[in-house]
Amino acid sequence: MLTQQQISDFNRDGYLVIEQLVDDQTVLDPIRAEYTDKLRTLCRRWAHDKRIPLAAASGDFHQMVSSAVDAGLDYFQPLDISLPPGAIQSHTPFHAGPAVFSLMTYEPLLDKIESLLGPELTSNPIQHVRLKPPRKDLAGSESRPHIVRTEWHQDRGVTLEDADESRMITVWLAVTDATERNGCLQVIPGSHKNDMLAHCPSAGQLRIPDSEFDESQAVALPIPAGGAILFHPHTIHRSLDNTSDEVRWSFDLRYNVTGDSTGRTFFPSFVARSRSAPETELRSAHVWRQMWEDTRDQLSDDAPVRIHRWEHDEMVCA
Ligand SMILES: O=C(O)CCC(=O)C(=O)O
Numbered sequence: 629m630l631t632q633q634q635i636s637d638f639n640r641d642g643y644l645v646i647e648q649l650v651d652d653q654t655v656l657d658p659i660r661a662e663y664t665d666k667l668r669t670l671c672r673r674w675a676h677d678k679r680i681p682l683a684a685a686s687g688d689f690h691q692m693v694s695s696a697v698d699a700g701l702d703y704f705q706p707l708d709i710s711l712p713p714g715a716i717q718s719h720t721p722f723h724a725g726p727a728v729f730s731l732m733t734y735e736p737l738l739d740k741i742e743s744l745l746g747p748e749l750t751s752n753p754i755q756h757v758r759l760k761p762p763r764k765d766l767a768g769s770e771s772r773p774h775i776v777r778t779e780w781h782q783d784r785g786v787t788l789e790d791a792d793e794s795r796m797i798t799v800w801l802a803v804t805d806a807t808e809r810n811g812c813l814q815v816i817p818g819s820h821k822n823d824m825l826a827h828c829p830s831a832g833q834l835r836i837p838d839s840e841f842d843e844s845q846a847v848a849l850p851i852p853a854g855g856a857i858l859f860h861p862h863t864i865h866r867s868l869d870n871t872s873d874e875v876r877w878s879f880d881l882r883y884n885v886t887g888d889s890t891g892r893t894f895f896p897s898f899v900a901r902s903r904s905a906p907e908t909e910l911r912s913a914h915v916w917r918q919m920w921e922d923t924r925d926q927l928s929d930d931a932p933v934r935i936h937r938w939e940h941d942e943m944v945c946a
Pocket residue numbers: 758773776777778783798799800813865866867878879880
């Protein structure tokens with residue numbers, strides 16, 4: 629659980645840094661192993677198709693990401709813990725592995741969220757892995773916020789209208805140390821007291837215009853691997869460019885009060901904790917993966933999924 633001091637810091641600032649939230653050996657090592665296996669399988673297939681050298685499939689995780697980046701191959705979507713926005717096909721890849729499920733249902737993590745949202749918690753499907761290679765290695769045209777720096781936004785701005793009243797928390801978890809050099813998160817303290825601000829589509833991302841807040845108040849939040857930042861859906865945040873030589877790796881998970889809309893109701897959510905009806909908690913990684921597979925089947929070849937409300941014609945975006 630959080631201390632009273634942590635809860636009042638969160639209420640004052642709109643975010644809370646927890647230097648050590650998950651255990652390196654029991655939580656992060658299985659995730660590293662699961663991701664390394666998965667990427668090795670992908671690299672072997674690419675090597676077989678002569679798209680990367682065979683030796684590239686025997687590197688470590690960081691080396692394999694670099695090989696994929698050098699060859700212009702999409703390592704990201706097969707490793708993401710969500711389906712993408714836009715068109716979904718029956719073979720669209722994603723990653724819903726047991727080590728990630730263990731993180732999402734990790735009791736000490738749920739305890740912290742319970743301190744902020746109460747005892748009935750749903751795992752929200754707006755969730756991603758971010759695997760950010762050194763900026764210098766990426767094509768200039770790459771703009772996905774899971775791969776390059778993220779523009780100033782509020783998480784409320786990246787949900788649909790039906791979640792505007794939802795009580796929700798983002799958990800940003802560092803798998804590698806997050807530093808100013810490799811592109812840690814930056815926040816505007818106290819900005820959660822704003823309403824949702826306008827978000828303007830800008831080079832493949834959404835961005836709150838500079839005129840709407842005071843960027844000089846930004847605070848960078850470096851944290852060690854295993855640490856986390858919890859934040860409110862109205863907290864204005866972004867991340868910096870990765871100017872280091874290594875991949876910057878994080879997960880962002882979200883939880884909302886059960887019964888409130890997730891903002892992406894076409895993607896699967898599940899009860900992660902329920903003090904009133906513990907038998908409703910999902911405890912099977914296999915069932916979780918199946919939910920995403922069923923969703924993919926249902927959505928494949930449908931109209932592209934829409935994940936936010938913003939068009940270029942907002943006045944403030946002109
Ligand atoms: O890691 C990043 O670049 C940004 C993450 C973010 O916007 C989030 O977790 O809500």
